[in-house]
Amino acid sequence: MSLVTKPGTRYRSVVDQTEVIVVKPASGPIDLRCGGHPMVSIGTEAPTGLTLDPAFSAGTPLGKRFADGETGIELLCTKGGSGSLSIGEVILSQKDAKPLPSSD
């Protein structure tokens, strides 16, 4: 399944609590998954009866960013969960935070 991502679109996992928002869209359609299964837009019906794939169960922490250099996608986790984000079988890496000095 392929998703055409847009900034601000939100997706949720079908096997755990994870939710993400698109910060930067991918250059083309991507097979965005969480816990080993394709994610769905928030507000749409999700398939039932699926379970978390142990190979994709390291977890997605709330507030962390995930990026993929190849497709350009950048996601922010808005609800943490036990599944790991991936594009196809390739796990998305957490983006290092480069905090700026607090200015306000």
Place this chain on the structure above:
Amino acid sequence: MHLGMLLEMAADGMADRVALGPLASGLTFAELASRARRLGAALEALPGERVGLIDLNSPAVPLTLFGAAIAGKPFVPINYRLADPQLRAIVARTAPATIIVGEGVLERVGPVDGIEFLSRAEALALAEDPEGKEKDGWGGDAEDIAVLLFTSGTTGEPKAAVLRHSNLTEYIISTVEYAGSAEDEAAIVSVPPYHIAGISAVLSSTYSGRRVVQLEAFDPVAWVRTVREESITHAMVVPTMLGRILDIVESDGLGLPSLRALSYGGGPMPLPVIERAVGLLPHVGFVNAYGLTETSSTIAVLGPDDHQAAFASDDPAVRVRLASVGKPLPTLEVSIRDAAGIEVSVGERGEICVRGGQVSGEYLGRGTTLDSDGWFPTRDEGHLDEAGYLFVHGRLDDVIVRGGENLSPGEIEAVLLEHPGVLEAAVVGIPNKEWGEQVVAAVVTSAGVTEEDLKAHVRSRLRSSRTPDHIQFREELPFNESGKLLRRVLRTELSEAFT
């Protein structure tokens, strides 16, 4: 992204952290969110398309900012210090709206068509009501208007700057690490709620999980006392505030031991003040931030390391960076352009233009001021140095044209302020038959400084065309409460005095 989501993330991940008020008795993020959802449900049902606020700082400020977002209505904080006729005019422009008001405001404004007033106490009661229903989710989407801020109108009719949810959230998620604050951090907020810094303080603190302690309004004695009593670690001040804070710290000698980071912005900071601050508060990391209402706050930052490097350096090109606003944020672009819109070379002055997701550049009823490629012309004059540090020289509209030569008041003011006897300085152009405009300065000095001293001081450092033709010695300069010099007022007064 939507402001409602920032609050929800804070409440989900940091539910039991104290968000607002004293550590022992303040509201947690879970409580803040729950009250904002109750107020949001009430505001959705109340009349009007917008939610205004005319009040000092109180818990009603963050609750109304988030409550309005949850209700799907723009939040419009209005300057309570405006004279009654101006305040009434802005209230009328906010209609149809429900406006939350502090003490004495209703008596000043009177009834206005299309406006429903709610007292601060009534708004807080709606937020606290255990019987009140909490609104699920939030109203509208990321492209809706989150905040309308009336500009100070120092040069004309106030304009309402439009900040959309996407502008503000882009700023927050690109500059603040979620839950990145240590549990013991606390910020004091003393800037007024109608200032962009008041809005960004609420949003940054919420997303980073930093406790906020509010002062109703800035007062140097209360500020110093609160920083000490509440173990405040972070603060943001405008230049006029910092000098008054330092006076107290210097005279009582007790320092500000808990303070870790002090950010300043909102106007040019005289170099002698920041040097004094670094001397009195050697353990504090200083941050100079430059931004505009129209850019959702900060667009360039000079951080603590930059301050230290500049102080420690013998290289004049590095040392002068103390007078810069640092480097543009990595998530946006800055371009310096000439009057024809062509980018100028490094070191050359021009108009500061900026592009990025946090940049709005839009005014209600007037549309966008962005060009077709998305660049916002700030009307500020500046230049970039070889290492990418941005220097701001003042408003382009304040440039003095003397005999065909463009003179920047900021440059002459900086030189005047280097004189040890000058405490405050402002330079404006006034009409002149021979030159078109002539250069006039207004200064506040210590005793014993003469007009000839100052003219000789400027002449020795700048060309003679930049030496003020007249200098007026005054008790004080006209600043508004955000520390912005009222140049129009000053220009009128100096024109009357010298023509």
